[in-house]
Amino acid sequence: MEFNLIEKQWIPVKRKDGTLDMIAPHEVTERFSENPVVSLNAPRPDFNGALIQFLIGLVQTVAAPQNASEWQRKLKQPPTPDELLAAFMSVRHAFELVCSKKRFLQSFEELTGADLLPIERLLIDAPKQNALDLNKDHFVKRGVVKSMCPSCCATALFAAQTNSPAGGPGFRTSLRGGGPLTTLVAGDGIFTTLWHLIWLNVLENNKFLNLCNSRLRRPSQQFPWRAVLKSSVSE
Template sequence: MDLTKEKWLPVIFSNGDKKKISLRDLLDNRIQDLAYPRADFQGAAWQMLIGILQCTVAPEDKEEWADIWHESIEFEQWEKALNTISLALQFGEQKPSFLQSFDPLDSEYGSIAGLLVDAPGGNALKLNKDHFVKRGNVEQICPHCAAIALFAIQTNSPAGKPLSFVYDIADIIKFEIVVPKAFEIARRNPAEPDRDVRIACRDIFRSGKTLAKLIPLIEDVLAAGEIQPPLPPEDSHPIAIPLPVALGDSGHRST
C-alpha cells in the first residue's frame, strides 16, 4: 500500500462531509481538519504531515514561505515532492516497509493493541499488572488505522514508567485541545497569537473542568509508581494570565 496514493487519511471538509483522502489530495482548500476518532492518532497525523511538508517542500527563506502561505503549492510540485519519499511510505508485508527495520524479527507475535500508546506494556501483561489500562479493549483495527498507529507509537512511544504516562496524558490534551485551537486562531492572523491561544485554552479548560478531571488521574498514575509529583523547572513558561488572587479553579496558580 503506497501511503502517498492510498486514500487513508480521514478529513472533514468545510461543508461538514467526512471522507478519506490521499497525501496527494492535501492541496484541496475545502479540507478543514483531520478527523481521526482518537486524539493520539489525530496528533500523530498532524506530526507526520508537518514532517512530510518540512522534508519535501520546506521554503528556503521567509519570502518563499509567504508565497506558499498566500498562493499554496502547485500540484505538480507537490506530486514530485511526494515521489521523492514514496519508497519510505510503502506499508505492508514487503520490505522495505513504512517505519520497519530491515532486520528479521526475533520475537513472538503480539496483539495489534500493542501499537496503541495507551495499551498495557508486555511486562504489565506478563505480571498481570494492567490495573489502570486493561487488556483486550482492541482486538482488530483496519490497515489505515494500523499505519497511523504505527507512526504514533514509533514517534511518541511511552518509556513504560509511570512518569512517562503523565507526559503522554499531556500530549493527548495538547493535540486534542491546544493544537486545533492554535490553528483556528492562526487563521484569523491576530496581533498577539500566543496570548490569544493561551487565553482560549484557559477558557476551554475552565468551562470543561479539565484540570478537575486531569489532576486526580495524574496523581493516581504517579502514586501507582511511587513517584513524587514533578516540580516545574526554573525556566518554565510563566502562567498565562497572572492574577493577584486565584480564581478557585482546580489546579489554577496565581502570583
C-alpha cells in the same frame, strides 16, 4: 498487498462543509477555494497528533520554502495537489507500509512466534506486559482492539515510533524520546485550514538545515527505518 503512504488515501479528514473524507497526503490542498480540508478526523486524539506531525515532517522534508517570500505566498495560495504529489513522489520509496523489505518504520528482522504480539500493543495506552502478567489492566483493558485497518495501523505505528515511552524489554523509547511534548503554531481565525496548520509549522529550508547535523545526509539517516536497526547509540 501493497500500501504506500504517499499514494494511498489513508488520512481521515473533515472538510469545511462538515463532509468526512479520506485523502492522500498531497490532497490536503484539494478543493482549497471552495471546500478545503479544515481538520484531521482520526478516531483517537493521539492519532490526530501523530498525523499532523507526519504531514509537517513530509512537507518540511521535500516541499519546504526556499525563502520568506515563498513561505508567505504559499500560506495564502498553497501548492496544487499535483505540485505536492510531484514533490512527495521523490521519497515514495521510503513510505511502503507493506512490501517485501524496508517497510515504513519497521525492522528488517523476520518475526518469529515468540515475537508476535497483539496489534493493540501499537497503541500508546494499551496495557503492557507487566500489567498483563499482574492482572493490573484495570482502566484500559486488554483485548479491546483485536484488529486495525491499514490506515489505523499506519497511524498507530507512527504514533508509537514518534511519541511513545519505553514499554518493557524490547520496547525502546520513541525517536523523539519518551513521551515528548509537541507544540504547534495555529492560525488566528483567517488561516484555519489543515494546510495552514501544516505550513505555519514548516521552516524555510536553510533555517531548518542549520538546525540539523549537516553531515547526516544519507537516505538511511534521513529516513532511519531504511537502515538496519540499532539497539543503542553505541552500535
